[in-house]
Every structure is written in C-alpha cells, then in structure tokens.
Amino acid sequence: MSTTATPAHVLVSGAGIAGLALALQLVRRGIRTTVVERAESPRPGGQAVDLRGASREVAERLGLLPLIDPLRLHEKGLSYVDARGRVFGRMSMEDFDGKGAVAEIEIARGDLADVLRRELAAADHDGLLDLRYGDLIASIQQDADGVDVGFVHSPALRVDAVVAADGVHSATRRLVFGPEERFRTYLGGYAVFFTMPTPDDVEEGWFSMRFTPGITFGIRPDLDPATSKAMLTLRMPHDPALRGDTEAQRALVRRALDGAGWHASTIVAAMDEATDFYFDELVSIDVPHPAQGRVALLGDAASSGSPMSGMGTATAMIGAYLLASRLAEGSDVPEALERYARDLRPFAEQGRRLMGGGIHRMVPATRLETALLRVSMGVMLSRPMRPLVRRMFAASHEELPLPV
Numbered sequence: 005m006s007t008t009a010t011p012a013h014v015l016v017s018g019a020g021i022a023g024l025a026l027a028l029q030l031v032r033r034g035i036r037t038t039v040v041e042r043a044e045s046p047r048p049g050g051q052a053v054d055l056r057g058a059s060r061e062v063a064e065r066l067g068l069l070p071l072i073d074p075l076r077l078h079e080k081g082l083s084y085v086d087a088r089g090r091v092f093g094r095m096s097m098e099d100f101d102g103k104g105a106v107a108e109i110e111i112a113r114g115d116l117a118d119v120l121r122r123e124l125a126a127a128d129h130d131g132l133l134d135l136r137y138g139d140l141i142a143s144i145q146q147d148a149d150g151v152d153v154g155f156v157h158s159p160a161l162r163v164d165a166v167v168a169a170d171g172v173h174s175a176t177r178r179l180v181f182g183p184e185e186r187f188r189t190y191l192g193g194y195a196v197f198f199t200m201p202t203p204d205d206v207e208e209g210w211f212s213m214r215f216t217p218g219i220t221f222g223i224r225p226d227l228d229p230a231t232s233k234a235m236l237t238l239r240m241p242h243d244p245a246l247r248g249d250t251e252a253q254r255a256l257v258r259r260a261l262d263g264a265g266w267h268a269s270t271i272v273a274a275m276d277e278a279t280d281f282y283f284d285e286l287v288s289i290d291v292p293h294p295a296q297g298r299v300a301l302l303g304d305a306a307s308s309g310s311p312m313s314g315m316g317t318a319t320a321m322i323g324a325y326l327l328a329s330r331l332a333e334g335s336d337v338p339e340a341l342e343r344y345a346r347d348l349r350p351f352a353e354q355g356r357r358l359m360g361g362g363i364h365r366m367v368p369a370t371r372l373e374t375a376l377l378r379v380s381m382g383v384m385l386s387r388p389m390r391p392l393v394r395r396m397f398a399a400s401h402e403e404l405p406l407p408v
C-alpha cells in the first residue's frame with residue numbers, strides 16, 4: 005500500500021452526487037476507484053438542485069457545464085398559491101438575479117447524477133473504475149498502511165482510503181465515527197419528493213407552492229413539461245417507526261393532504277403511481293471533523309442542512325472537489341484527509357444554513373399561523389421589500405472562494 009504517494013486505490017461508498025463527483029475526479033487523475041452503491045441500480049428522481057457560487061465553479065472546472073446546459077430547468081420563479089390556486093406572492097428569477105430561492109443554474113438531481121455517470125464512463129479509458137450496484141460495506145479495519153474492507157456480497161478488498169458518501173444515514177459513518185445520534189439534529193419534520201404528471205392549470209415554468217397547517221406542498225417544473233416534481237414538507241414530531249416503511253409514509257402524506265385544497269388530491273393520486281417516491285426525515289448532520297485516519301466522510305454523510313438548506317448537492321460537489329484535490333497532491337493519505345476536513349469546514353457550515361429560516365417559518369402549525377404566514381409572505385414579496393429579501397438570500401449564500 006502506498007503511504008507517501010497518490011493513493012493507488014480508493015473505495016467510495018454511495019453513488020449519489022457526492023460519490024459520483026469524487027469518483028469522476030479520481031478516475032480522471034488515474035486513481036483506481038471502486039464505488040459500492042446499496043441500490044440495485046441508479047436511483048432516479050429528486051427535485052431541482054442549485055449550482056451557484058463555488059458549486060457552479062466546481063462544475064465549470066470539471067468541464068460539466070456544456071453537459072448540464074441542455075438539462076437546465078428554466079424556472080421563472082416561485083409563487084405562492086391559495087386553496088383555489090390563486091397566486092398571492094411571487095419571487096421571480098429576474099427580481100433576484102438568480103440569487104433568490106430559484107438559482108441561475110437549476111438541474112434535476114437525477115439529471116445531474118446522469119451527467120456524472122456518463123462522464124465517469126467516458127473518463128474510464130484504462131478500466132480504473134469498478135462501479136458495483138447492490139452491495140455495501142459490512143466491515144472496515146484500518147491500520148497504518150491501508151484499510152481492509154469486507155462487503156455484504158463481494159470479496160474483501162484492501163484499499164488506501166475509504167470515502168463514505170452514503171448519505172445522511174451513512175452506515176459507513178456509523179462503523180467508523182460512531183452512531184448517527186451523535187451527529188444528527190431533528191429539524192421538526194419530513195420531506196417528500198416524487199414525479200407527477202403536470203396538472204393543466206399550473207403556471208408553466210413556475211414553482212407553485214401552498215402552505216396549510218402541518219404541510220407545505222408544491223409543484224415544481226421538470227425538464228419535460230409533461231411532468232413536474234411534487235415537493236412536500238410535513239411538520240411533525242419525530243416518528244422512528246416511519247423509517248423504511250413506505251406504506252406508513254404514504255399513508256401519512258395522504259392524511260396530511262386530506263382537504264388541503266389546490267392540487268392536494270392530484271398529488272395524492274400521483275404519489276400512488278410514482279416510481280421515485282422519496283421520503284426522509286429532516287435532520288441536520290454535523291460531523292465536526294469528517295476524517296479519521298484513512299476514512300473520510302463526504303456529502304450529506306459529513307454535513308447536511310436537510311433539503312431545507314437547498315445546499316446539499318452544492319456542498320457535495322464542492323466537498324468532492326476539495327477531497328479529490330487533496331488526494332491527488334501526493335501527500336500521505338491521512339494527511340490529505342486531514343487537510344480536506346479543514347478545507348471543507350466553511351463550506352459545510354454554509355451548507356447547513358436553512359434558507360427559509362427552518363420548518364417553523366416554512367410550515368405553519370395552526371390556522372392562525374397559516375393566516376399570519378400568508379400576510380407576512382405577501383409583505384416580504386412585495387416590491388418595496390425586495391432589496392431586503394435579496395440581501396437575506398445573498399447573506400445565506402455569501403460566495404466562499406474555492407481554492408485553486
């Protein structure tokens with residue numbers, strides 16, 4: 005095993021945005037890379053994700069912008085609707101120069117993952133990549149010279165470094181860094197996403213959203229105008245029994261949308277047909293130092309502000325860039341991972357900030373709160389208030405420079 009040169013072999017757990025973005029850079033730099041992904045095949049779906057500031061810069065440096073460009077969602081902005089679908093507040097792209105809730109570059113998460121997978125296949129001239137679906141790490145044992153990794157299905161491997169990019173509930177993090185509870189804070193609700201047919205009467209190109217007591221739900225444009233993404237945020241106490249129980253999750257959504265007006269029943273009907281139903285608790289993850297010897301955490305496994313931050317994918321792209329750069333420097337692997345952990349810190353902190361001020365601001369609990377939120381939204385989105393709102397978004401997305 006190498007100790008003072010670029011690592012010869014890196015194992016990445018998880019083929020989400022973080023894992024794929026890292027694997028692409030490692031393979032391009034001639035590093036043998038094994039990726040294990042628990043799902044049996046690429047996981048489709050996901051809402052529009054933003055690339056702005058440093059994450060846009062990463063996409064540019066990796067030469068991905070020409071591939072992203074044709075897949076860009078040209079969202080016109082965000083509008084709030086009432087029970088009958090009448091708009092009472094808007095935040096348009098132009099009003100906020102692409103720095104509001106809708107960013108200049110928006111691409112569906114699944115489309116970005118496809119771009120990364122295609123580029124990865126194209127970069128792998130020398131057979132350096134081994135991308136395995138349907139497998140996961142079962143054990144990790146590291147020593148001064150390398151890491152022995154056991155898998156549930158494949159034969160064991162000895163590698164130079166292991167990167168856990170297996171999401172918010174990372175099993176690899178549990179094996180090496182300790183239980184999830186140590187790093188997790190429940191943020192007061194659940195997020196649900198899936199693809200649905202676009203209803204005839206939603207405004208083309210607008211992300212339309214409605215809030216009612218206990219649930220905020222929206223319909224967001226997709227690349228294909230025939231389909232849209234349903235996006236729901238439920239406010240409720242934590243219920244551990246929901247994890248992994250899709251039937252209970254769908255039943256919960258059905259109850260929450262019952263009588264919620266606008267397209268609530270269309271969304272429920274679409275949910276029953278959706279093949280990309282995604283449901284997860286809203287938690288933030290903060291691993292203060294995401295490196296331990298030859299194992300590092302990347303993406304949501306290291307730090308996450310939940311989908312409410314709107315920054316998960318951006319932070320994953322930036323983290324992958326910082327980590328690949330450090331691994332390619334040719335220093336000893338633990339030292340490279342230490343440097344990465346330090347580099348990541350400001351971006352991770354920024355990525356945990358909640359864009360809308362958290363669930364209490366986004367999802368009202370009672371009818372009175374719903375009425376008050378509607379009034380305050382009307383005021384916040386009025387023309388005179390725009391400079392203030394623009395400053396708020398700019399502060400939460402202050403542009404951190406990406407190291408060269």
Ligand SMILES: Cc1cc2nc3c(=O)[nH]c(=O)nc-3n(C[C@H](O)[C@H](O)[C@H](O)COP(=O)(O)OP(=O)(O)OC[C@H]3O[C@@H](n4cnc5c(N)ncnc54)[C@H](O)[C@@H]3O)c2cc1C
Pocket residue numbers: 017018019020021022023040041042043047048049050051052113139140141169170171172173174175176197282302303304305310311312314316317320
């Ligand atoms: C299908 C899907 C849809 C999503 N939709 C949205 C969305 O609409 N809006 C939003 O804000 N965020 C969404 N997210 C989360 C968002 O993608 C991430 O916050 C962000 O891109 C950071 O990505 P990540 O690669 O760190 O984590 P993730 O995107 O969660 O990727 C982690 C990957 O690791 C895999 N994995 C999990 N456990 C293991 C294991 N033990 N071994 C191996 N592999 C494992 C998962 O299957 C997944 O492919 C979605 C994630 C997924 C997987």
